[in-house]
Amino acid sequence: MKTFWVKLTPKASSNRIGEEIALENGQIALQVWVTAIPEDNKANKALLKLLSKHLKVPVSSIEIIRGQTSRVKQIQIHA
Template identity: 55%
Template sequence: MPVSRCWDRADGGVLLRVRLTPNARRAGISEVVTLDDGVCWLAVSVTAVPEKGKANDALTKLLAKSLKRPRSAIEIARGTTSRMKRIRIEGDPGEIEASLERVIAAT
């Protein structure tokens, strides 16, 4: 089954769409969700609370570990105070896409 793309290629990397659930019981990447507007988002949960950037910090750590990328290559491009975030992942787009497909297939 093909993977629904929740990212777009960008100069020097990929822009990933993430729907974050903070203060969850378990941290992890759960699924790709399609909203009513037809846009796909990667559903990610973290146990950190959404205070003082703790949930955002936990999100970047989780993505770095899951995608086997350096944490310095991952930044929140949009949505620092929203559940809906755009994450910029620096690096070779082909490698990043392969990592995303692997992680999503494992959910």
């Protein structure tokens, strides 16, 4: 099992994964942009789909464990 932080930006011009950035609390997070809107869980679903494609793991093995309604999220990969 692996966990990491993501800073998600919804309503972007394209779906993409950027570089690691430092958050205000000192954590390191992966910057991610998705075109989906942050309503009805659409941005979160787009995030999981993008991470699944990038990491080559099934969407069902990726879970948002913290930050469902926040831009900063903790992600867990079940291998």
